[in-house]
Amino acid sequence: MTATIGSRGASIEGRAITKTFNTADGQVHALAGLDFRIEPGEFVSLIGPSGCGKSTLMLIAAGLIPASSGRMLVDGTQHDRPLTDVGIVFQDHLLLDFRTAIDNILLQPLIRGMALDAARPRAIELLRKLGLEQAAKRYPRQLSGGMRQRVSIARALIHEPSILLMDEPFGALDALTRTQMRHDLEVLWLETAKTVLFITHSIDEAIGLSDRVLVMSAGPGRIVDEIKIDLPRPRPAHLGEYPSFDGYAERIHRTFRQLGVIRF
Ligand SMILES: Nc1ncnc2c1ncn2[C@@H]1O[C@H](COP(=O)(O)OP(=O)(O)OP(=O)(O)O)[C@@H](O)[C@H]1O
Numbered sequence: 001m002t003a004t005i006g007s008r009g010a011s012i013e014g015r016a017i018t019k020t021f022n023t024a025d026g027q028v029h030a031l032a033g034l035d036f037r038i039e040p041g042e043f044v045s046l047i048g049p050s051g052c053g054k055s056t057l058m059l060i061a062a063g064l065i066p067a068s069s070g071r072m073l074v075d076g077t078q079h080d081r082p083l084t085d086v087g088i089v090f091q092d093h094l095l096l097d098f099r100t101a102i103d104n105i106l107l108q109p110l111i112r113g114m115a116l117d118a119a120r121p122r123a124i125e126l127l128r129k130l131g132l133e134q135a136a137k138r139y140p141r142q143l144s145g146g147m148r149q150r151v152s153i154a155r156a157l158i159h160e161p162s163i164l165l166m167d168e169p170f171g172a173l174d175a176l177t178r179t180q181m182r183h184d185l186e187v188l189w190l191e192t193a194k195t196v197l198f199i200t201h202s203i204d205e206a207i208g209l210s211d212r213v214l215v216m217s218a219g220p221g222r223i224v225d226e227i228k229i230d231l232p233r234p235r236p237a238h239l240g241e242y243p244s245f246d247g248y249a250e251r252i253h254r255t256f257r258q259l260g261v262i263r264f
């Protein structure tokens with residue numbers, strides 16, 4: 001059986017989360033006592049150096065792997081099974097080559113045993129919102145990288161989950177596509193009020209998208225700073241238009257310099 005939660009945005013809370021992996025080389029301490037809370041409908045980014053445990057934290061939040069200790073709560077209830085009321089977007093689009101864009105999206109309701117007649121118009125609507133309605137019948141190999149990631153976002157949202165977990169979804173895209181994707185995701189989020197945990201290496205992206213940014217130390221990961229981003233939405237392509245943008249960016253740079261992650 002899998003855990004299910006309501007359809008509105010749900011809170012996610014981690015308390016003293018640790019994770020240690022056992023490998024042939026010995027133990028890897030990925031997370032070292034991590035506390036955080038994401039409010040229902042809040043957009044929170046997690047930024048930190050490579051290997052600090054971001055993906056591990058996301059997998060624990062989704063209930064796909066267990067924490068070594070600590071508690072992960074969704075809407076105040078501890079869960080130790082895979083969440084069903086969640087959409088996940090991974091860094092690789094993970095689309096099936098032999099299914100068209102729309103059939104990749106519909107795979108999600110198909111696996112969940114949902115009525116496809118009802119899901120199809122919603123898939124078309126999501127494709128339209130993501131600027132992809134003309135590409136519904138194309139196969140992944142016929143789509144650009146940005147288009148594939150849009151399809152995976154639609155696939156993560158088709159069952160209207162209350163939580164969206166995104167692991168560097170735009171990491172492989174060029175800067176211009178990334179800027180446009182940031183805006184499109186923001187608009188979609190403003191319409192749907194999902195709770196979002198967004199992992200990124202990009203300081204601009206974290207500030208551009210988030211209500212709050214959580215900054216992680218190098219592994220084993222801890223949250224070392226938390227910054228509330230008080231900027232109106234939707235946010236512009238050029239974030240420097242906001243006088244306070246530089247202050248947020250400098251604060252994150254300063255933290256990474258103090259941690260030795262950035263050394264200049
Ligand atoms: N299944 C696993 N078995 C053993 N070690 C693992 C496993 N998954 C992750 N790790 C280790 O845990 C640490 C954190 O990995 P994780 O993938 O969470 O980092 P990350 O912050 O997502 O990095 P990146 O930004 O490069 O994606 C790393 O040292 C990694 O090698």
Ligand SMILES: [Mg+2]
Binds near residue numbers: 054055056167
């Ligand atoms: Mg990762």
